[in-house]
Amino acid sequence: MGQPSKASLLNEIxxxxxxxxxxxxxxxxxxxxxxxxxxDIVVLCDALRFKLTAPxxxxxxxxxxxxxxxxxxxxxxxxxxxxxxxxxxxARNQDLRLKVALPQDSKSLASVTSIWPNAxxxxxxxxxxxxxxxxxxxxxxxxxxxxxxQGHPLCKTHPARATEMGKYSLPDDIRDLEQxxxxxxxxxxxxxxxxxxxxxxxxxxxxxxxxxxGVFRIMLxxxxxxxxxxxxxxxxxxxxxxKMGERQSWHSYIPYTxxxxxxxxVMNNLPYVMALEKLAGIEVPExxxxxxVMMSExxxxxxHLLFYGTFAQDIGSLSPIFYMFVDREKLFGIVEAITGAxxxxxxxRIGGLAADLPKGWDKMVTEWLDYMPARMADYDQMxxxxxxxxxxxxxxxxxxxxxxxxxxxxxxxxxxTGFDWDLRKKRPYSGYENFDFEVxxxxxxxxxxxxxxxxxxxxxxxxxxxxxxxxxxAGPYKADHALTTPPPKDRTMQDIDSLIPHxxxxxxxxxxxxxxxxxEVEATKGSNAYYLTSDAGTMSYRTRIRTPSxxxxxxxxxxxxxxxxxxxxxxxxxxxxVMADVDR
Amino acid sequence: xxxxxxxxxIAAMVAIxxxxxxxxxxxxxxxxxxxxQRYGPNRVGYFxxxxxxxxxxxxxxxxxxxxxxxxxxxxxxxxxxxxxxxxMSFAVIPMAPGLVVSDSNIGxxxxxxxxxxxxxxxxxxxxxxxxxxxxxxxxxxxxxxxSYEVFMGVSLLGVVILSGSFKLTDIVLAQEGMWYxxxxxxxxxxxxxxxxxxxxxxxFDLPEAETELAAGFHTEYSGIKFALFFLGExxxxxxxxxxxxxxxxxxWLGPWLPPFVWFVLKTMGxxxxxxxxxxxxxxxxxxxxxEFGWKWMLPLALLNLVGTAVVQLWGDF
Numbered sequence: 001m002g003q004p005s006k007a008s009l010l011n012e013i014x015x016x017x018x019x020x021x022x023x024x025x026x027x028x029x030x031x032x033x034x035x036x037x038x039x040d041i042v043v044l045c046d047a048l049r050f051k052l053t054a055p056x057x058x059x060x061x062x063x064x065x066x067x068x069x070x071x072x073x074x075x076x077x078x079x080x081x082x083x084x085x086x087x088x089x090x091a092r093n094q095d096l097r098l099k100v101a102l103p104q105d106s107k108s109l110a111s112v113t114s115i116w117p118n119a120x121x122x123x124x125x126x127x128x129x130x131x132x133x134x135x136x137x138x139x140x141x142x143x144x145x146x147x148x149x150q151g152h153p154l155c156k157t158h159p160a161r162a163t164e165m166g167k168y169s170l171p172d173d174i175r176d177l178e179q180x181x182x183x184x185x186x187x188x189x190x191x192x193x194x195x196x197x198x199x200x201x202x203x204x205x206x207x208x209x210x211x212x213x214g215v216f217r218i219m220l221x222x223x224x225x226x227x228x229x230x231x232x233x234x235x236x237x238x239x240x241x242x243k244m245g246e247r248q249s250w251h252s253y254i255p256y257t258x259x260x261x262x263x264x265x266v267m268n269n270l271p272y273v274m275a276l277e278k279l280a281g282i283e284v285p286e287x288x289x290x291x292x293v294m295m296s297e298x299x300x301x302x303x304h305l306l307f308y309g310t311f312a313q314d315i316g317s318l319s320p321i322f323y324m325f326v327d328r329e330k331l332f333g334i335v336e337a338i339t340g341a342x343x344x345x346x347x348x349r350i351g352g353l354a355a356d357l358p359k360g361w362d363k364m365v366t367e368w369l370d371y372m373p374a375r376m377a378d379y380d381q382m383x384x385x386x387x388x389x390x391x392x393x394x395x396x397x398x399x400x401x402x403x404x405x406x407x408x409x410x411x412x413x414x415x416x417t418g419f420d421w422d423l424r425k426k427r428p429y430s431g432y433e434n435f436d437f438e439v440x441x442x443x444x445x446x447x448x449x450x451x452x453x454x455x456x457x458x459x460x461x462x463x464x465x466x467x468x469x470x471x472x473x474a475g476p477y478k479a480d481h482a483l484t485t486p487p488p489k490d491r492t493m494q495d496i497d498s499l500i501p502h503x504x505x506x507x508x509x510x511x512x513x514x515x516x517x518x519x520e521v522e523a524t525k526g527s528n529a530y531y532l533t534s535d536a537g538t539m540s541y542r543t544r545i546r547t548p549s550x551x552x553x554x555x556x557x558x559x560x561x562x563x564x565x566x567x568x569x570x571x572x573x574x575x576x577x578v579m580a581d582v583d584r
Numbered sequence: 585x586x587x588x589x590x591x592x593x594i595a596a597m598v599a600i601x602x603x604x605x606x607x608x609x610x611x612x613x614x615x616x617x618x619x620x621q622r623y624g625p626n627r628v629g630y631f632x633x634x635x636x637x638x639x640x641x642x643x644x645x646x647x648x649x650x651x652x653x654x655x656x657x658x659x660x661x662x663x664x665x666x667x668x669x670x671x672m673s674f675a676v677i678p679m680a681p682g683l684v685v686s687d688s689n690i691g692x693x694x695x696x697x698x699x700x701x702x703x704x705x706x707x708x709x710x711x712x713x714x715x716x717x718x719x720x721x722x723x724x725x726x727x728x729x730x731s732y733e734v735f736m737g738v739s740l741l742g743v744v745i746l747s748g749s750f751k752l753t754d755i756v757l758a759q760e761g762m763w764y765x766x767x768x769x770x771x772x773x774x775x776x777x778x779x780x781x782x783x784x785x786x787x788f789d790l791p792e793a794e795t796e797l798a799a800g801f802h803t804e805y806s807g808i809k810f811a812l813f814f815l816g817e818x819x820x821x822x823x824x825x826x827x828x829x830x831x832x833x834x835x836w837l838g839p840w841l842p843p844f845v846w847f848v849l850k851t852m853g854x855x856x857x858x859x860x861x862x863x864x865x866x867x868x869x870x871x872x873x874x875e876f877g878w879k880w881m882l883p884l885a886l887l888n889l890v891g892t893a894v895v896q897l898w899g900d901f
Contacts, residue, residue, distance in 0.1 A: 203716050209798060225720065225870060316786060316867025322620035388787065388866045565720070565797075566869045 006032050009094065016047040023077055025099070028279050028517040031086075033097040035077040041100055042110045045085070049115045054091035057405050059112070061086040061546040062122035064130045065533060066156045068104070072514040072536045080104040081132060085112075086518065086531075086546075090405065090419075093426055097518075102132060111136040118408035121554045129154040129242075139190035144238040144583060147181045153243055160247045184219050189231055200228060203565075207236045211314050211569045214579030218556065220565070227568060230560035232553050237579035245543025249509030250276060251350060251485040253540065257530075258344035260545055261581040263303040264524045266339070267296040269348035271530045274429065275519035279512050279534055280483040282351040287475040289431040291353060294365075294468035295345075296430075296521070297461040298335060302328055303524035304454045304461075307576040311451050312383045314573035315392045320383055327375055334364045350485040350510060352478025362469050369466050376459065384455060390448065397559040397571030398446035407558065408551035411526025412457065413575065416442035416449040423522035435464050447574035454576065483510045509538045525549055525576055545584050549577035594675075594685055601674060605818040606636040612818075612859050619863040646807035651713065654804060658712035663805065663812035666705030670819045673698040677826050678753045680836045680844040691752040692744065695827060696737050699782050703729040705816065706784070706801045713804040721800025724870060728781060728788065731877040735885035736778035742771040742892040743831050756835030763834040770888040772832045774881055779828065781877075783820035785858060787865040788873065825854035 009032060014022055023035040036044055048056040065082045079101040087096045100109060111134040112119045123134040124143040131152035134140060142149065151158050159165050170178075184204060206217035215236035221229035241260060245253055257268040270292060277284060305328050309321030332342045338361055339345035339354070347354045383389055399409075401417040414421060422439040424432040440456030442449030478484050487505045491498040505511075514536035520529035526548025535541035552575050559571050610625060610632060617624025625632040650659055676691035678684040688694055703725060710722020744750060746767060747758035755764075765772045781788040797803070802813045829835060829850040836843035838850075868876065 201716060203720075312866065316789075317865065318616070318786065319620050319863045322622055326621050382864075386866060388868055391872060392866065392869055564869060564871065566867075 009092075009096070010034070012052065013044075013048070013096075016051060017044050025075065025077075027097070028515040029275075029519065031095045031097050031518060033099060035099050035101065038100050038102060038109055041085075041098070042112060042115070044098070045087075045112050045115050048087060048096070052089075054089055056087035056089045056096055058088040058090060059085065059116035059119055059122070059408060060088045060095065060527070061529065061531065061544070062112075062119055062126065063531070063544045063546075064126045064132055064154075065542045065544075066130060066154060069156045070535055070541065077101050081107060081130060083109055083126065083132060084531075084544075090421060107132045109134055113137055116408070117406050118551045118554055121550065128152065131155065141188070142235070144235045146178070146235070148178055153240060158243075160243055186219075186221075189219075191229065191231075199223065205568075206233075211572060213310070213572070213577065216553070216579050216582070218560075218568075220560075220568070222565070225564050225566075227560050227563050227565070230557045230568070232556045234550075234553060234579070234582050237583040239580075239584065241584040242543050242545060245540045247539060249538050250512055250540065251509045253543070254348065255344065255346040257545075258346050259580060260547060260584060261303075261523060261525060261528065261549070262343065262578055263299070263306055264528070264581075265295075265299040265302065265335070265343055266292075266345050266347050267299045267521065267523055268528065269346065270296055270430065271519045271521045271523075271528055272532075273348045273350050274521075275517045275530045275532045276350045276512060277479075278517045278519060279515050279532065280350070280481070280510070281513075282479050282481045282483060284351060284479045285475045285477070286431070286473045288352050288477060288479070290468050290472055291357060291477070292348060292430050293432065293435070294465055294472075295335070295338070295347065297464045297468075298331060300461045300524050301458050301465075302331055302335075303576075304458045307454055308379065308383065308451065308458075311447075311570075311573045311576075312389065314569050315389055317383065317386070317389065320379060323375070323379070323382075327372065330368055330371070334361075334368060337361065337364060349478060350483065351481050352476075352484055356477040357472075362472070365465060365469050369462055369469075372462060373459075376455070379455070384452060392566070392570050393448035393451065393574065394446060395444065396447045396567050397563070397574060398444055399555070399559060400445055403558065404445065407555040409526070409555065410548050410551075411522065411524075412453040413450055413526065413552060415439065416453045417445035418443050423520060423527060427520075429519075429521065435467055437461075437463050447570050450574040450576070483512065485510050511536065511538055520546075523548060525578075525581060526552065528581075547581045547584065549575075549579075549581040552577055553582055590685065593683075597674060597685060598671065601671065601819065601822070602815065605815050605822060606640065607633075608818045608822065608855065609639070609814070610635045611855075612862075615856065615859045616863055619860065640811070643807055643811045648807050648809070651715075651804050653714045655712040655714065658708050659804075660809065662705050662709035662712055663809045663816070664705075665708065666702050666816040667812045667819065669698045669701035669705065670816055670823055673823050674819075674826075676752055677823075677830060678756060678835060679826075679847050680842070681753075683844065684753065687751065687753050690750050692740060692750040692755070692831075696733075696740075699736075699823075700729070700733055702782075702816070702820070703733075705813075709805065709813070710801040713801070715804050717797045717799070717803045718801050721797050721803070724797075725784065725801060727870075727874060728784075728877075731874050732778045732781040732788075732881075735774060735877065735882045736782065738882070738885040738889055739771045739774035739778060740831065741889045742768045745889075745892050745896050752830055752835075756830055756837065759834040759837060763832060763837075765832040768832060768888070768892070770884060771892075772828070774885050774888065775831070776828060777881060779824035780858065780861065781873075783817060783824055783858075785817070785821060786862040787867050789867065821855060821858055822851065825851045825858065828854055 010024065017040060020037060020040050025033040025035060027033050063084050065084065067078050067082055068080050081102040083100045083102065085098040102109065109132060111123055113123065121143060123137050124140060126132050127134060127140050128142045128144050129152055145153065201222045203220040203222050205220055206212040207215040217233040219231040219233065220227050241256055244256055254269055254272065257272045258265060260268050305324045309324040312320040335345065336342050337358055339347040401419040404414050404417050418441050420439060420441055425439055437460045440453050440460065442453050480488055482501055487502050489502065492502045512534045514534050516533040518529055518531040520527055528548055529546040531544035531546065532540055533542040560568050614624040625635040628634040628638045650656055673695050675685040676688055676694050678687065706725035707722045710718040743755060743764050746764060747755045749755060802810060805813060829847060833850050836847040838846035
C-alpha cells in the first residue's frame with residue numbers, strides 16, 4: 001500500500017511543519033510512522049486534514065500505550081506514554097501513524113476534536129484508560145469505566161486480575177453513592193440548559209431497553225415525541241478485552257477476539273492472527289487463506305441476516321426475524337460441522353486453522369447456497385418492498401459522505417452514502433483479490449439504504465462462498481513455521497533441536513518477535529483492526545482493538561436531532577452494532 | 585322468572601368469554617408460531633392447550649406490586665375500567681336468535697360508547713404509573729383512539745341507513761337477503777381498520793410499541809393487574825370480530841348449521857385474520873398513523889355515508 005510514495009509523502013509532511021523535526025520509525029506493518037513533538041500535534045493534524053491536497057480526512061484510530069515496562073526495541077523518542085494517531089487518506093488510499101511521547105509527570109496533550117469530530121470519544125477513552133488529559137476537549141469524562149472508578153486500567157500499574165485487587169465489598173453507603181453516580185444530569189455532560197425546562201422531558205432510553213441491542217443508554221431530551229438532544233452513554237458492556245490481551249498468551253487470546261463482535265465469529269480472529277503472522281513472518285498456505293475467506297463470509301451472512309431481521313422487528317414487523325433465524329440455524333449447522341462450534345468457534349490459529357475441512361463440507365455448503373436465493377427473494381417482498389417499511393426508513397437518519405468520514409463511519413454505513421470503499425477491494429487481504437464480487441452502494445445514506453446495502457452484501461458473500469467451494473485448493477491447513485500454533489510436530493521425535501522449541505511453544509505459547517503491527521479487515525459492521533505491540537514475550541504488550549461500532553454510536557446525536565422516537569429506533573436499528581463491539 | 589334467567593345468562597356469558605379470551609392467547613401464540621416457522625407453546629397439556637392456565641397460575645402468585653411513585657387508586661382502577669367496559673359491550677351482541685343479554689334499541693350506540701370508555705383505562709394507566717414511557721403510551725392511545733373513533737362511528741352509519749335500526753338483532757335480520765359486506769364493502773374495510781386500532785393490535789399497537797416504548801402504558805403493571813390489560817386486549821379482539829360478524833357478515837345467519845355455530849365460525853375466521861395481520865405488517869410511525877386516519881379514512885367514511893344515503897333515498901322515491 002503506497003510503498004513507493006512513502007518517501008515523497010514524508011517530504012510533503014515535513015514541508016507542512018517547517019522547522020520541526022519528525023523522526024521516522026519503521027514498523028512491521030509498513031505504515032509510515034512519525035514521532036511528533038507534543039506541541040506540534042494540533043498544528044500538524046490541522047495541516048494534514050485541511051491544507052494537504054488529498055488530505056488525511058479520516059481519523060481511523062486514536063489510542064495510547066503505557067511504555068513504562070517495555071524492555072525490547074528501545075528507541076530514543078519513547079517516554080512513559082505514547083499517544084498514537086492513525087490517520088487515513090481515502091483519496092490516496094494511504095495510512096499515516098503519528099506518535100507523541102509523554103512523560104509520566106506531564107500526561108497532557110491538546111485535543112484534536114476540532115479537526116476530527118470523532119476524536120471526542122477516542123480521547124475520552126484514552127483519558128479514562130490511561131489518565132492522559134486532552135486540553136480543549138469539550139467534555140472529558142470517563143467513557144468505559146464508571147464515574148466512581150479509581151485509577152486508569154490500562155496503565156501497567158493497574159491490576160489486571162481481581163485477585164490482585166483485595167477483597168470486594170459493597171456497603172450500603174457506597175452502593176448509594178454508586179447509584180447516585182448513575183443519575184443523569186445534563187450539566188455533567190457539558191450541556192447548557194436549553195429553553196424552558198418545563199417544556200422538555202428527559203427520557204432515559206436504556207441501558208435496558210428492547211431496541212438498544214444490548215446495554216446501551218441514550219439520554220433523550222424530548223419536546224413531545226420529538227428529539228431535541230440525544231446523548232449516547234456507553235461502557236455498560238466493557239469487559240476489559242484490551243487489558244486481558246496483556247495477560248493471555250498470544251494463542252489463548254484467540255477465543256476472546258470471537259467475543260468482540262459476537263456476531264462476527266471467526267471473522268474477529270482474522271485481523272488478530274493476520275497481525276501476528278505479519279510480526280512472526282509466517283506465510284500461510286493458499287488453502288488456509290481461502291478457507292478463512294469462506295468462513296468469514298459465512299459469518300458476514302450470519303451477522304447481516306440477524307441485522308436484517310432485527311431491523312424489520314424494530315420497525316414493528318414481527319415475522320422476518322423468525323424466518324431468518326431458520327436460515328441462520330441451517331448455516332450454523334454448517335459452521336458447526338466445520339469448526340465444532342456455532343457462534344464463537346475460535347477456529348483460526350496463528351499460521352493456519354484448528355483443523356482441516358471435514359469430508360462432505362462442500363455438499364452442505366452448496367445445498368445451503370442453492371436454498372438461500374429463494375428465501376432472499378421472499379424477504380425482499382416482505383421487508384424491502386413493504387410500503388410501510390419504506391415509509392418508516394426512507395430518508396430517516398440520513399447523512400452524506402463527508403459527514404460519515406468526519407465521524408469515522410466505515411463499512412455498509414459508509415457505502416450507503418454512495419462512497420465506494422471496501423477494504424476487500426481497496427487493500428485485498430487473505431486472497432480477496434482472486435474473487436469476483438461487487439461492492440453494493442447506496443445513494444441516500446439513510447436507514448433504508450443501509451439495510452439495502454447489507455442485503456446485497458449477503459448475495460455477494462454467497463457468490464464469494466460459491467467461488468470458494470468451486471476453487472478450493474488442496475494443501476496443508478497450517479503453515480510450516482516454528483511459530484505456527486500448535487507448531488508442526490512431525491520432526492519432534494527425531495531431533496532434540498525440534499523437540500525443545502516445540503515443547504516450549506506448546507507449554508509457554510509462541511514467543512512473537514518484538515515489534516508492532518496493525519491489521520485490518522472489512523468486518524461485518526465496518527473496519528475492524530488489531531493494533532498489536534509485542535515486547536518479544538509470550539503475551540501481548542499492548543492489544544488495541546479498533547472496532548467499527550464505537551464511532552458509529554458516537555454519531556447518533558447527529559442523526560437523532562429533530563427525529564421522533566420511532567425514527568430514532570429505526571435509525572439505531574439501521575446502524576447494526578453490538579455493544580460488545582463498542583465497549584470491548 | 586325472567587330476571588333469574590337473565591342473571592344466569594350473564595353469568596354464563598362471563599364464564600365463557602373470559603376463559604375463551606385466555607384460550608385465545610394460546611391460540612394466537614400457536615398460530616403465530618405456525619406463521620413464523622416455529623412451534624409456539626406446546627408443552628403444557630396436549631398441544632400446549634393448558635398454557636394459559638399455567639400463565640394464570642403464575643400471574644396469580646406474583647407479587648401484587650404497586651410502584652411507590654404511582655397514583656394508587658387510579659393505578660388499580662385503570663385495568664378494571666378497560667376489562668369492564670369491553671365485557672359490558674358483549675351485552676348487546678346477539679349470538680343467536682334470543683341469545684342476547686340486552687337487545688337494546690340503541691345497541692350499536694352502546695357499543696360505541698363502551699369502546700370509548702375503554703380508552704380511559706389506557707390513558708389513566710399511563711398517567712397513574714407516573715412513568716415517562718407509560719405517559720407517552722397513554723398520550724399515543726388518547727390521540728389514536730380519538731382519531732379512529734370518529735370514522736369508526738361514521739363507517740357504521742351506512743349499515744344503520746340500510747337496516748333502518750340501531751338494534752343489532754334488527755341489523756342481523758335485515759341481512760337475510762344479502763350480507764352488508766357487499767353493499768357496504770367500503771364501510772366494512774374502514775371498520776376493520778378502526779377496529780384493529782381500537783383494540784391496539786399490531787400494526788396499530790403504538791400505545792405499547794415494544795421496540796419504542798418498552799411496554800408503553802402498562803410498563804409499570806405486573807401480576808393480576810397486568811393480566812387484566814392482557815385479557816382486555818383479547819376480549820377487545822373478540823368483541824371487534826363479533827361486531828364485524830354481526831354488522832357485515834350476517835351474524836348468526838347461515839344454512840345447515842345451527843345459528844350459534846355460524847356465529848362462532850365467522851368470529852373465529854376474523855380472529856385468525858387479525859392474528860395474520862399481526863404476523864405480517866410493520867408498525868407505522870405515530871404521525872403517519874394519525875395522518876392516515878384523518879386524511880384518508882375519515883373522508884372515505886364520510887363518502888361512504890353520503891353515498892349510501894343517496895342510494896337509499898333514490899330507492900325510496
